[in-house]
Amino acid sequence: MGCFSSKKTKYTPGYEEPTVLASETSFSVSEVEALYELFKKLSRSIIDDGLIHKEEFQFALFRNRNKKNLFVDRIFDLFDIKRNGVVDFGEFVRSLSIFHPDAPVSEKIAFAFKLYDLRQTGFIERDELKEMVVALLHESDLILSEDYVETIVDKTYTDADTKGDGRIDQEEWKEFVLKNPSLIKNMTLPYLKDITLAFPSFVLNSEVPDSEV
CATH class of the missing domain: 1.10.238.10 (EF-hand)
Structure with missing residues (x-):
């Protein structure tokens, strides 16, 4: 059992290969890989199930998960391409690509x-x-x-x-x-052009107190 313990191959639901997503979006393969690290953090910030729920989405974008907002609701609905109430990795990358400076x-x-x-x-x-x-x-x-x-x-x-x-x-x-x-x-979100550089400062810095989770 121990020989594979250091290799984590368990991906989040809706995971797609970076090469596939890079070919369909404005992101490079390395940018998609950086986005996956970001996605994992966001998808575990409130509910640890590998999917982004609306509360996690709202907190990530606006640092507030309690205030109902039509703008947040609409953005989330458009990211939720499969219309199942959550955003998986493929949906996250494809939707975020629209905000890339190089997107048409x-x-x-x-x-x-x-x-x-x-x-x-x-x-x-x-x-x-x-x-x-x-x-x-x-x-x-x-x-x-x-x-x-x-x-x-x-x-x-x-x-x-x-x-x-x-x-x-x-x-x-x-x-x-x-x-x-x-x-x-x-x-247009300028930092998406250099997501591999901007990534560390963009990711949630454990701003949710344990008592709120």
Whole structure:
């Protein structure tokens, strides 16, 4: 029994070979390997089962697992490609790849569209846009008046809904974002380009007190 004890070959659920994931994403093989180490830490931070649950996801991104937030919910839902309530390693890498500086802008625009299309109708409607604007402001701890939020939403809709049918389709969204690239600024995480260097400082530093786990 002892001769294999030093070799750990037990991988997390949904594990895929780095070479496969590198060929399908913007990451190199070494970056995927670094992401696996990160994934293992995140997937064990609250529930030690090798999968990322929403609480772990929220804590990793926002250092808070108790505050309900629409923005976090939508990001998690989009990472959860299999729609089974957890994120496995393959889903983690494929979804994170969209945030890579080298990922195609078209992928970032499409991801952002899905983010705002709360009811998954294929259109961004005014109330969906308002919900996301409020959620993003809340996440940034910005308190704006109802009137100001309405002004932001109205201006966005006036500029984006070029067909004037009261909803923003994918084509309109793409044109609008290309004219206003700051809208997808948060779709790029610069440190992913050097994940093998940035990795140590990005990983959770055991910030959850034992009493909370």
